[in-house]
Amino acid sequence: MPDVRLQIPDEVVKSIQEKTKSNIKATDIAIDAVTLYNWAVGERAKGRVILSSNTDGEQQIRLAMPSIERANSA
Numbered sequence: 001m002p003d004v005r006l007q008i009p010d011e012v013v014k015s016i017q018e019k020t021k022s023n024i025k026a027t028d029i030a031i032d033a034v035t036l037y038n039w040a041v042g043e044r045a046k047g048r049v050i051l052s053s054n055t056d057g058e059q060q061i062r063l064a065m066p067s068i069e070r071a072n073s074a
Contacts (some may be wrong), residue, residue, distance in 0.1 A: 004030075006026070006030050008026045008029060008030065013025075013026050013029065016029055037068075040063070040065075040068050041067075041068055041071045042071075044068050044069065044071040044072045045071040045072065047072060049062055049063075050062070050063040050068065051063070
């Protein structure tokens with residue numbers, strides 16, 4: 001398994017902790033980020049798009065990330 005070392009700025013960790021009302025650690029944020037990225041790549045590989053919307057399903061915003069988009073052409 002590859003070893004990855006990250007430095008997540010304290011203010012980013014604090015912002016995530018405030019938004020999630022938790023004391024999540026930087027390590028857990030990184031693990032969750034890789035899990036989410038892996039899911040997004042898998043969805044794009046199936047030809048699906050990654051969207052964000054309000055609770056009514058309106059005001060949709062499509063994620064545009066080149067590394068994820070490349071999964072659609074693989």
